[in-house]
Amino acid sequence: MHIKQFEYKPLSHYSYAIVSDGKMAVIDPERNPQQYYDFAKENQAKIVVVIETHPHADFVSSHLEIHTKTGATIYNSEMLGAEYPHHSFDEGDSIPLGTITLKAINTPGHSPDSITIVASENDETALFTGDTLFIGDVGRPDLREKAGNMKAKREALAEMMYDTIQNKFKELPDNALVYPAHGAGSLCGKSMSDANSSTLGNERMGNWAFKEQSKEEFINTLLDGQPFIPAYFGFNVGINKAGADSIEPSIAKIPFTENVTADGLIIDMRDEATFKKGHLKGSINIQAVSDTMKFETWLGAIVEPEEAFILVIDAEKNKEKLIHRIAKIGYEQQLTQVITLSEENLEKTEQLNLADFKANSDNYTIVDIRNRSEIAEGKFFDTALAHPLNELRNTAHTIPTDKPIVVHCAGGYRSAAGSSILQKKLKGVTVYDLGDAVKQFQK
Template identity: 35%
Template sequence: MIVQQIFTSGIAHSSYLLGGNSACAVVDPGRDIDIYMDAAAQMGWKITHVLETHLHADFISGHMELLKRTGASIVVPRSGNCNFDAIEVSEGDSFEIEDMTIEVLETPGHTPEHLSYVVTDGSRGELPVCVFCGDTLFVGDVGRPDLFPGKANELASKLYDSLHGKLLELPDFCEVYPAHGAGSLCGRAMAAKRSTTIGYERLYNYALNIGDRESFIRSLTENMPAAPDHFSRCSEVNRVGPELIEALPPLKAIPQDEFMRLLDDPEHIVLDVRCYEAFGGRHIPGAYSIDLNSNFATFAGWLLPPDKNVLLVTDTPENASRAVIWLHRIGLDRIVGFLEGGMHAWAMSGLPTEHLCQVSSLELDNMVRDNEDFVLVDVRAVSEFNGGHIQNAINIPVHELRYSYKELDPDAKTVVICGSGQRSSMGASILQQKGFSDVHNVSGGMTGYNAAGFGPDCPLCALPWLSSGKERKDD
């Protein structure tokens, strides 16, 4: 028996190949499946099964792609009520792949239909060797139960039972393979390690060591991080069965005149995936700024309206293709194409552009010390803001700015800051869309501000999965 982990860093997603001598299963696959096909081919395996632990909320699964390419049997939770041909399983069911026996546990809590797959390697022994537990148990954390409105307490209670009544009944040496690692918003405090054991988590996982059910429920239903918008969409797409990638229109380069005509149609939006410095220098009016090298998938799923057609602006055709892969991963499939020749060709054609002034750390500090008349909007998460911020800053997390911009004066000089300059560029682009006439982005964000000596270091910021930058305490 061999377990091969595939980790997709942008969404902190772990999927797996569980293989024997000639056959294998793919567990919780992502939508772009070539990596599984290549890995299986290298090992000489035929993909015979696709195992889904649950209806994933944060990404589009690759089960339909693998079915099309390999004819593999898809194994899903019976209570998920999936709309495609699959083997539906529930508590007590089992099946075999060569010498391996896979037993099904129902482990609801993160989602109502959640399963875990317990594997015994019959060629070596009779006790479970590993468990694929999806989003029930993570390294150092457990799945969040608050993704379903009005059901958080109920699901948290079920999660308590799934953990203490089922997973913790497995042997201490049983290896734990979760569907996510540090950086995912499917939990709150995942560790950076990507696998663990039941015994280690029993000793050191904070959630497993909460003494009673009620305290456990409170811990997982209070002060949880916000969930991106696409979390409420992807589960249903995965239940129905995602459209095959091959059925989507191919990516094309769009000439400037055609691109300009498409802008007149309100069904189209412009997504500029260049770095925030390039966006600041010159961009198409009304464009969203989401840097491809930022936490792109999360913020694209959070900020972009899913019912619009997407027009891309990139530096290169290769980056357009990269952006499309990431957008498909979160279920944004209505991608028309990318601007041929990029912003250089657009500007050379004399077409309208807009810019976003970039403010340095020194300039911002001078503005603060001189009591200049401006509004400083900090678009970091509440936890980051509470860890330290510039005096008089207003905290509006970037995803909330889509609606909370109404609380701000569109005629006031508005300076936007985050940890690095990326999220603040996203926020500034939204303000420009809403008619704000004097918007500025802080280049380098709080990280640069502190590095310049204008604020103390924040110890938490040394942990890259907790924060994207350093913060300044209140003056």
């Protein structure tokens, strides 16, 4: 069985290709399908099958584009309510792929329409579990209350997940390989392993969800401490249910201008040091200077779906890559312009006197922009006000402005965005970014 795992690190997303006898299936593909076409060519295979384990919330899938280009049949659960051409793929259904057989198991819990794909050939078995079974965890059950064709309460989905874990994998062998759609760092679960695959036997031994426990204990553990839900998640479920536009035509129309100024909602992707030396007034600094920074997640958490914005980039050579990153979450449609900056009309961010802050922290209003689940585990500063970054544009007006403000997160990346939001929102007050110096205060 020839299986290829593709990883997109910023979203901790895994997609897959299976090749047998010149035929190829793609599972849970990301927005840009070129890597799957390249892999098919390398293996002299034709893409004939595309399978969606569920309508994804955290990224836009290219299943419709692959179907349009290659003629491959799209398969998904009929419960999904897909608006694109597809064949139903539910429990009892199977797909031949060369010498491999692909079967579906309905495994609700993360969503009502989730399936697990069982690939078998001779004595080999591989499970493509989507967002149902992760390595060390299971998918969160609270993403479908306000999005998608099927709405379900988190308690009902948690109960479905208990039934799925108790019963749906029983007949499968311990040596079955487990290939999830996400790994550590994804917001689709809360305690995933860094490992990118496992065996069902290892999960039965080490994954908390398989431990002997009552339904009530399982549900309480699953619901407790889940991370925040970015604004774009429901938006992406809708896009994936309808099928996304092909990526290249979608991004080709976005204008680019060098050495200019701009007004409106401005997202500046440059590194925080460069941003603080000079940026357009009111810009929000969501850094994307490395391929692993969580740019997509925080763009989709801070900027609302369908809210128009302008992107400031560091250099024209990075334009295409950054637009592709924005398209991963379907935000290219609301990106009105990409620009580089002139040196005129730029605003600077003042640098914090760290020694004074250490000696006189009571002279500052400290704002903690970590996620609520992080804050619940303990504060770095007893007097800090909790304003999670994903809520900050809406809660900034409630922050006192009688003292200078110091913004912190856990490591420095998010505080660059948070301090720039407060600099935009609050007038007549100095806003400082504690940055990576926060590590000096961690207990």
